[in-house]
Amino acid sequence: MADKNLFDYNEDSIKSLDWKEHIRLRPGMYIGKLGDGSSADDGIYVLLKEVVDNCIDEHTMGFGKHVDVEIKDKTVSVRDYGRGIPLGKVVDVVSKINTGAKYDSKAFQKSVGLNGVGTKAVNALSSYFKVTAFREGKQKIAEFEKGFLTKEYKEEKTTEQNGTAVEFIPDEKIFKNYHYLPEFLDNQFWNYCFLNAGLVINYNGKRYVSKNGLLDLLQRKTNEDENRYPIIHLKAEDIEVAITHNNQYGEEYYSFVNGQFTTQGGTHLAGFREGYIKTIRDFYKKDYDASDIRGSICAAISVRVQEPVFESQTKTKLGSQIMFENGPSVKNFISDFLGKELNNYLHKNPETAEALKKRIEQNERERKELAGIKKLANERAKKANLHNKKLRDCRFHFNDAAEGKNKNEINAKRLETTIFITEGDSASGSITKSRNVETQAVFSLRGKPLNCFGLTKKVVYENEEFNLLQHALNIEEGFEDLRYNNIVIATDADVDGMHIRLLLMTFFLQFFPDLVKNGHVYILETPLFRVRNKQETIYCYDENEKQKAINKLGNKPEITRFKGLGEISPEEFGKFIGDDIRLQPVMLLPEVHIQQLLEYYMGKNSPSRQDFIIDNLKVELDLAEVSGI
Template identity: 80%
Template sequence: MAEKNNLFEYNDDSVRTLDWKEHIRLRPGMYIGKLGDGSSPDDGIYVLLKEVIDNCIDEYTMGYGKQVDVSIEQKSVTVRDYGRGIPLGKVVDVVSKINTGAKYDSKAFQKSVGLNGVGTKAVNALSKYFRVSAFRDGKEKSAEFTRGELTKEHKEAKTTEPNGTLVTFTPDETVFKNFHFLNEYVDNQFWNYCYLNAGLVINFNGKKYVSKNGLLDLLQRRTNEDELRYPIIHLKGDDIEVAITHNNDYGEEIFSFVNGQYTTQGGTHQQAFREAFVKVIRDFYKKDYDAADIRQSIAAAVSVRVVEPVFESQTKTKLGSLYMVEGGATMKNFVGDFLAKELDNYLHKNPTTADSLKKRIEQSERERKELAGIKKLANERAKKANLHNKKLRDCRFHYNEEATGKDKEAILEKQKESTIFITEGDSASGSITKARDVERQAVFSLRGKPLNCFGLTKKVVYENEEFNLLQHALNVEEGIEGLRYNNIVIATDADVDGMHIRLLLMTFFLQFFPDLVKNGHVYILETPLFRVRDKKETHYCYDEAEKQEAVKKLGGKPEITRFKGLGEISPDEFARFIGADMRKQPVMVMQDTHIQQILEYYMGKNTPERQDFIIKNLKVELDLVEEEKA
């Protein structure tokens, strides 16, 4: 009993002081947000890449170095800029001593992103290999690290390399399990850097990224010209740039940036833009339009440059600054005054655009009023259906809730991991429900195949009971700001019916809630197709290649089971596939993708082109059986 009491003693030995790398490795979420495996755009490996490139961008904005070279080969990343280069005597300190950097003096880096001297230290501590080289005035200094520990400091030497800094790192696989870089996410990241820094050139694995027109280029790439209701409005001023248009999509899509940092969760600048835009429109047309009608179908981008910005976390995804500069204008007044002058002037000078914008707002107003009666009946039906008992098995933590208390960081982490599995059939729902983590994972059960909603209006979301219940479960009726789950995972059988259900659900999201897909919230769950085992070992394999590898490893004649449906996988087994090592494929819309054209091709009426596509790509059950025999 005395030994048990010792566990609860609080004495000198209970207090530990962690060095910088130990703390980062013990609490990585405080520095880079969630870890992940690279399947989400905000996973840690992309934050590591961003932290290194942010330093290159800061050099560019100060007028040093117009080019950044990046390569990713398998899991190793190399970044080379042509700025001033780290002072040679501080090469080791800058990447391995917390609170060491040049950005504490705002005169040196007036409007920098990284101000707290943590970024590259976090990359260093969370990499199994990290090397930094500085080239400065014909001299070179390098240092190598393993998980933040200095392993080799090279002596200063002469070089013919141009000035700048070279960083190579490989993320630690013991921290980022089964990670992989998705080129689509890296592509978006690099384009955003170029849109925010017109003239900057990024070379990545042989591809060149450069933008001449900033946010105008961004919106042109993110929208389809055929669907724009009026030409993109592009306005620039001191420390602010905006681009605005409306299209035919549902919802609103606003890209916001601070000092070149993409603030995926918005913040004070984005909210200031949303409010200011509504005010200017009401004042210009002298009509008290509903704010939702004004912003419905808006596609916009806003960028501000702030002295010493305050972010709500180290990952800098949400701006908290209330002022542009200490003692200066508030963010609300600064953005509001800019739009009140520049947007108002633009609309007066461009009456055709002003008329098209007015028609788009009034169309949204008509559609909203037409839905009003249907929404009321649908919401009453949702209450009667007892959503929380019948269709949804909820979890404890939700993405849209405010985290408070001493465990705030831990709660935030759980909220980021909040997941809803959308399943079909009782057997699949049962397995996931029994295996899930009730704190972070919810389950929504479909009765069968949902309706093909391509070409239908949002009226169907309320008239179709299942869609209405799903909308309520996600809490996206008024937009994605209230989204209850960060991850929406479609979990269907890997057969023809399962694939069809996936397509129908993706059509639903792309048609009515495209922001969920564009912001990286929708995924497809991958579950193993085969179980290969003998008396000692069991391997779960996700494709034919993994199956053959497992058979080779076990030798002899192991037992091979093929899973055809989720219901065939026991809850105990399922827990392995939806836990820390869960494999999920993101549903992604590339920047130049035309959503309506894609839906028309796959979900519209049959065309000769689609029939040819199906015939060429058809893989019938007989082929699969023959593969198994082989």
């Protein structure tokens, strides 16, 4: 058989995929990364968001005051009480690209989705999709599988209120081993309500509603007794901000455009940060350093713009520069608002102004104390980075610019970027050999890191390992230039591994809590057992899974207990950090006080911790004693 000519290029070489095929072949272009639900930006949450966004847009236009959401097993149902899809267009709206009402700016002045892709992507990526429109006493139902219309019902009479109901099941061939985490759903629904005061969301029997918008959001995200002054809450048409400072390191922002949580910020967040600095300098008539003004800030900003331009279909970063036709840029609009409203607030509230000034001046003192050691540490880090044996880097990074015609694909890669923090050469060796070099990096620790609880940020520069780690992550000046979306702690599942895990979590919570609060830190789950016979191999993550595997394989299968990551061969390890990776997100509940949490678990001689251990200590009796021998 003759070799195929590799240079053949003719009409047959050109393929045109229909919308369903293209979405299923390149889902990352439409919903970002796929994931299994262990990350807040995984695809299954984006699917839910795309459907709920349509309900929110109806509410924003003044139609429908509540939304019902139910997730049972893996079936998602969303019902709004807006105007309902026009019955003659039910099929088109969910299955024809560039079809929708949002091209008519009169119908949807400041909505989230403008390109008519959202629900089509949900349809294409669902093994089952059903849409029902209720309108003026009539209803129309259509059912789909993977984007293909399977049944279209005739119009029928109904007593249901106007609105739209969508039911879908994400396709398990695309979203493998997926599960919805209640904490992420809880946060998602609260955000919708904070941004739409008066909107009621009912989710599986729980009611979400907010009266005070971003003020409620910041009250939920901060601890009142750790805030340096009461939350500043300012509102005007098309803009709302809430601001406070606390005792933690770093900067923490929650930014929104037209109700969309822009996790990667954009021009509106940049405008807020610049406008805030200018306003503070003007008010105090002092040229404070920008990092001192923003240090320890916790703020939320929401703007509503006409026809926003996002940098990707997942709408996590605003790229739009214009707010209204012939109007000011987003940055100028926000800067002008802060220059007037925040300035007025500080003049009217001198106690808050004084507390803010003290916080800024404390940041200034701490920065100057660090200056000398910081310079030396950074010089050492720069030299080490040239031949950094601790870091095996990857090709794509989270802070890469997504430009050109392939920007959606680049964005999908950026979301997948992961750095594994490992301990020891054997573990890091296995991961390094089996990783995806495009999106997965490895940072190797040397032994146990320092317990940094109660120490100042000076230790980050004095400790070579911590300094190299912050440089690898690129978080010294804040996390907006973070190089990896997922920071994964990969340690053995023994006592030493657990201890290293706690020490690393202490490091992040103490000095970079915004990484944890914004969902970037994870624990890698690796199998404890391998159960196999000649026909099949099953990897098990706990005793229950092991027992099920034994029952399935029967006839005394071979059982291997993995004591450490180094025992798992690179070929096997590739299975645990690929499509089937299991990650446990490190999450902070809103009511958790970071310093109290760290004091309890990582403080010296914590009495409450000692009492807990003593009260819950289980003594394993000697077998001979039990037997009465």
